[in-house]
Structure formats: C-alpha cells, structure tokens
Amino acid sequence: MMDPAHTSVLLHECIEGLAIKPDGIYIDATFGRGGHSSYILNALGEHGRLIAFDRDPAAIEAAQKFVNDPRFTIVHSAFAQMDEVPLTAGLIDQVDGVLMDLGVSSPQLDDSSRGFSFLRDGPLDMRMDxxxxxxxxxxxxxxxxxxxxxxxxxxxxxxxxxxxxxxxxxxxxxxxxxxxxxxxxxxxxxxxxxxxxxxxxxxxxxxxxxxxNSELDQLRDGLKAAVKLLKPTGRLAAISFHSLEDRMVKRFMREQSKGKNVPHNMPILQAEIDADKVLKLIGKAIKPSDEEVSNNPRSRSSVLRVAEKL
Ligand SMILES: C[S@@+](CC[C@H](N)C(=O)[O-])C[C@H]1O[C@@H](n2cnc3c(N)ncnc32)[C@H](O)[C@@H]1O
Incomplete structure (x- = not known):
C-alpha cells in the first residue's frame, strides 16, 4: 500500500516506538503518502482507529485510497490544531499514540510545480498548504x-x-x-x-x-497538542530532519519529563516534583541504519525520539 513516490523513514522503529495496541486510537499527524499510516493500520485490529492529518491538499487527495477502511479518517488541517478540530477535540486524554514525521515529503520536493526544489525549475511557491x-x-x-x-x-x-x-x-x-x-x-x-x-x-x-510554513511554530504547538490528546501510557513519536527540529523535540520531551524545577535545599517532597512530570523518555534518539540510508539517502538526517505520557 506504500506509495513509491515517498519512501517512509524509520518505519519499523516508529511502529515499535508507538507500541501499537490493536484496539487503540492513533493519530498520524503527517500523512504524506501514508507509508506510516499503512503500517499503523496493519498493526491495528478491527476496533482500532487511525486519524491522519496533513495540510497539503495533494496528501489529502492521496489519502482517498485509504478512506474505504472504516478505521481510517483523514483531516485537512495543520497539526498545531490537532486537539481542536471537531473530530479530535473530544479525544483529549484518550489517544494511544501520535506520530509526527516532520518536514516535506518526497512528492513535495520532486514536483517542481511546488517550488521546494533548487534543482528543478518551478514557480517559487514552497507552501505545503x-x-x-x-x-x-x-x-x-x-x-x-x-x-x-x-x-x-x-x-x-x-x-x-x-x-x-x-x-x-x-x-x-x-x-x-x-x-x-x-x-x-x-x-x-x-x-x-x-x-x-x-x-x-x-x-x-x-x-x-x-x-x-511556520514550521517551528507548528512543531511547538503540535507537540503540546499531541501530549494533550494522549492518554496515560500513550506514546509520542517524532521524526526530525534537521537540527532545529530535533533540538525542539528533544528539549520539549526532556522538559516534560523533568518535573518541577526547584532550587537545591528546598524542603519539597520528591512526590511533589514528580507530580509535574508529564512524559517519560523511551530509549535514546534513533537514527536510520546504514542499510536504510543507502536505500533511501533522504533518510540520512532523520532522528526519531519517543516518549510516553505518564
Ligand atoms: C515527511 S512527510 C510524511 C510522510 C509520511 N509519514 C509517509 O510515510 O508517507 C511530511 C508530511 O507532513 C505534512 N506536514 C508538514 N508539516 C505539517 C503541519 N504542520 N501540519 C500538517 N501537515 C504537515 C507535509 O505536508 C507532508 O505531507
């Protein structure tokens, strides 16, 4: 079911990181051409649910081939608002996993009419939406x-x-x-x-x-929205493609997993510090294998980070 126009990165690592529960509710915040969505659907049972987002109308068009699956819904929206659209606003604290595979897709880069490529001539557009x-x-x-x-x-x-x-x-x-x-x-x-x-x-x-595309504002707000939607034990998996994104994901996950920031020697109970912890980090940053990079050079800068809501 994978679209050859976009080779999904760190597929198995994402599915493992999300620790998919067959009956769970999942959000793919960046549908693209549905490579990750397709894997998530394969891992879900008949009562599972997948809601996918993308801000690019071409991705929404590509998602039409999935819509006969009753477990799947596609939403045309930027992910910064993923907790506010009618379909997901009622799912606060109920979602089992959110995946964010950031940046642009290969079809966006390769289609010169989108204006993202400095190698092919096209109009200077660069809007994802x-x-x-x-x-x-x-x-x-x-x-x-x-x-x-x-x-x-x-x-x-x-x-x-x-x-x-x-x-x-x-x-x-x-x-x-x-x-x-x-x-x-x-x-x-x-x-x-x-x-x-x-x-x-x-x-x-x-x-x-x-x-x-206000990508860093989107990422900052999208990470917060994702955590709101997750239920305790729900997983957040984010794939970055450059250092600005990865720094933001890393800091966000680290801060949310640290608890209350109190000066040394303050008479405060550990339980009180822990009460402020929202996330637990799952493993270390994951990079693609040499084999993946040689099969798909665009994966070389990718980094996956996973955290679990407490
Ligand atoms: C790297 S691709 C995702 C590829 C996808 N995981 C797959 O396997 O086919 C990123 C996609 O996310 C979308 N995207 C990027 N930022 C977004 C945002 N803030 N809100 C919604 N979609 C976004 C892009 O339009 C693009 O289609």
Whole structure:
C-alpha cells in the first residue's frame, strides 16, 4: 500500500516506538503518502482507529485510497490544531499514540510545480498548504532585507544570510524573482565560499521554507497538542530532519519529563516534583541504519525520539 513516490523513514522503529495496541486510537499527524499510516493500520485490529492529518491538499487527495477502511479518517488541517478540530477535540486524554514525521515529503520536493526544489525549475511557491497563505515569491517580493537575512540565518542556519538577502533585494528592484532556479542562482552567486558537499542554496531554501510554513511554530504547538490528546501510557513519536527540529523535540520531551524545577535545599517532597512530570523518555534518539540510508539517502538526517505520557 506504500506509495513509491515517498519512501517512509524509520518505519519499523516508529511502529515499535508507538507500541501499537490493536484496539487503540492513533493519530498520524503527517500523512504524506501514508507509508506510516499503512503500517499503523496493519498493526491495528478491527476496533482500532487511525486519524491522519496533513495540510497539503495533494496528501489529502492521496489519502482517498485509504478512506474505504472504516478505521481510517483523514483531516485537512495543520497539526498545531490537532486537539481542536471537531473530530479530535473530544479525544483529549484518550489517544494511544501520535506520530509526527516532520518536514516535506518526497512528492513535495520532486514536483517542481511546488517550488521546494533548487534543482528543478518551478514557480517559487514552497507552501505545503497551497489553499492558503503567502508563497515564497510573494514574501520575497516585499519583505525587508533584514527579515530575509534573519530567516535565512536563523531557520536555514546559513551564515551568509545577510549577503544572500542583499542579493535578493538588489535583484528584485529590476527583475521579479519568481522561479526556483532563478533564486538558487542568486543565492549561489552571493555565496563567497561554497561547500563542496552541499548545493549552495540548500540552507537558504530550508530557511525560507520553514518560514513560509511556520514550521517551528507548528512543531511547538503540535507537540503540546499531541501530549494533550494522549492518554496515560500513550506514546509520542517524532521524526526530525534537521537540527532545529530535533533540538525542539528533544528539549520539549526532556522538559516534560523533568518535573518541577526547584532550587537545591528546598524542603519539597520528591512526590511533589514528580507530580509535574508529564512524559517519560523511551530509549535514546534513533537514527536510520546504514542499510536504510543507502536505500533511501533522504533518510540520512532523520532522528526519531519517543516518549510516553505518564
Ligand atoms: C515527511 S512527510 C510524511 C510522510 C509520511 N509519514 C509517509 O510515510 O508517507 C511530511 C508530511 O507532513 C505534512 N506536514 C508538514 N508539516 C505539517 C503541519 N504542520 N501540519 C500538517 N501537515 C504537515 C507535509 O505536508 C507532508 O505531507
């Protein structure tokens, strides 16, 4: 049932991490092409339930092939609101597992008309949800140079953010920037030194994409929403693809598993400290095997973290 257009990463590790109960209620917050959803459905019995989310209309379209399964429902929504949509609002403290497989899918990257790729020419869109919001083209046409620099530096972790922003603003005065290869060329030209192993536009594209889709705000709110939905013993499994995401997931899980922060020597009972603990970490960060990376090079930066609600 897996769509060859997207090879799911850390599949077995996710299913194991979620410790699927056949009658459980599960949420796949990032349906994509349904690789993980398909595995979750296989592990569920006839009374199990899977609710999947995606903000991309193309993913919702792809999910239509699953909808004859009465255990499955697809929701077109960003996952930051996964505890608020009518279908899940009544499931607070009832869900057995939530999976978040972050970032973009291969079909989003490979379809040049989506504007995510710096290798294929296409319109400079970069929205995951093409039904709403502002495209990269629209944003780059009007944003302040400083804001562009900051986005590229902060979300792309690109040290030449300022130079790149300057080149973008200098170009847009005389030529509209509306294609991916055009932007990639402007970026490449602005870089004083180039990394031998990476396309010069890799980081800047990542930064702009993260900004256009508010990916880090989504992640912060999505993690909180997921924990609200989970029942005690319910599992949260999150796969990150770059350090900004992984840092956020790691910190969130760690903080939620630490309990009350009290200064040393405070006369406070351990039970009181523990009462504030929301999550328990399950194992360490999991990375793909060498075999997975050689079969699917896009998996190389993935990291899976799992936690259980107390
Ligand atoms: C890496 S892919 C998921 C692939 C999927 N696990 C599979 O096996 O086919 C990420 C998907 O999550 C979606 N997505 C990313 N951020 C989202 C968000 N904040 N809310 C909802 N969907 C999101 C993207 O549109 C994309 O389809």
């Amino acid at each position: 093409t039904s709403t919001g502002v495209s990269a083209e629209q944003w780059l046409a009007h944003a302040d140079e400083q804001d562009i620099a900051q986005v590229i530096k902060e979300f792309g972790e690109e040290k030449f953010g300022k130079r790149i922003a300057h080149a973008i603003v200098n170009t847009r005065v005389h030529t509209p920037i509306n294609s991916t290869l055009q932007l990639a060329a402007i970026i490449a030209e602005a870089m004083p030194v180039k990394d031998k192993h990476k396309h010069p536009a890799t980081r800047a594209f990542q930064g702009i994409r993260i900004y256009i």
